[in-house]
Amino acid sequence: xxxxxxxxxxxxxxxxxxxxxxxxxxxxxxxxxxxxxxxxxxxxxxxxxxxxxxxxxxxxxxxxxxxxxxxxxxxxxxxxxxxxxxxxxxxxxxxxxxxxxxxxxxxxxxxxxxxxxxxxxxxxxxxxxxxxxxxxxxxxxxxxxxxxxxxxxxxxxxxxxxxxxxxxxxxx
Ligand SMILES: CC(C)(COP(=O)(O)OP(=O)(O)OC[C@H]1O[C@@H](n2cnc3c(N)ncnc32)[C@H](O)[C@@H]1OP(=O)(O)O)[C@@H](O)C(=O)NCCC(=O)NCCS
Numbered sequence: 386x387x388x389x390x391x392x393x394x395x396x397x398x399x400x401x402x403x404x405x406x407x408x409x410x411x412x413x414x415x416x417x418x419x420x421x422x423x424x425x426x427x428x429x430x431x432x433x434x435x436x437x438x439x440x441x442x443x444x445x446x447x448x449x450x451x452x453x454x455x456x457x458x459x460x461x462x463x464x465x466x467x468x469x470x471x472x473x474x475x476x477x478x479x480x481x482x483x484x485x486x487x488x489x490x491x492x493x494x495x496x497x498x499x500x501x502x503x504x505x506x507x508x509x510x511x512x513x514x515x516x517x518x519x520x521x522x523x524x525x526x527x528x529x530x531x532x533x534x535x536x537x538x539x540x541x542x543x544x545x546x547x548x549x550x551x552x553x554x555x556x557x
Pocket of ligand 1: 486489491495496522524525531
């Protein structure tokens with residue numbers, strides 16, 4: 386019997402999606418021509434891999450929270466919230482980074498995952514968030530615009546958008 390497809394949700398990294406995480410991320414690496422070595426390490430000790438990613442951890446010199454977007458045992462993608470910005474992140478990266486793995490793309494998941502991520506940003510006390518995407522990343526631009534992104538000045542090849550989370554117009 387086929388399992389019903391549960392509405393996907395953002396959760397902390399979890400071992401319950403081990404097989405689909407490894408398969409989905411491997412498909413991404415193959416599609417992008419990047420190394421799969423890090424997945425071999427994850428495969429060797431998935432419990433440790435997951436526990437290193439749960440809770441607040443420091444990356445890009447700022448506190449970050451990593452969420453996985455899952456439906457039952459299916460892993461669809463990752464969303465990372467950076468609680469703060471550095472001068473580098475103001476130019477490229479912003480508060481939120483995300484990807485949907487290749488097998489689940491073009492089904493509206495990134496648009497809904499970012500909407501769920503914005504709820505988490507609000508919970509963390511952020512009043513507005515910066516999102517950036519490469520100028521030629523049409524899919525990501527659409528995801529950001531569908532979630533209320535207001536364009537700011539681009540920096541080099543990076544388009545930049547703000548999303549207000551407090552329902553009030555941006556005071557700047
Ligand atoms: C960008 C990404 C997250 C989009 O994920 P997704 O689940 O396919 O996105 P959605 O299904 O929600 O699609 C959002 C919109 O982009 C469009 N779209 C999706 N893939 C597209 C593509 N390859 N080319 C052009 N448009 C595309 C969809 O048709 C949809 O348009 P609509 O809102 O006008 O209907 C995914 O392609 C990805 O993970 N890419 C690699 C990592 C990345 O670029 N992350 C963002 C960094 S800023």
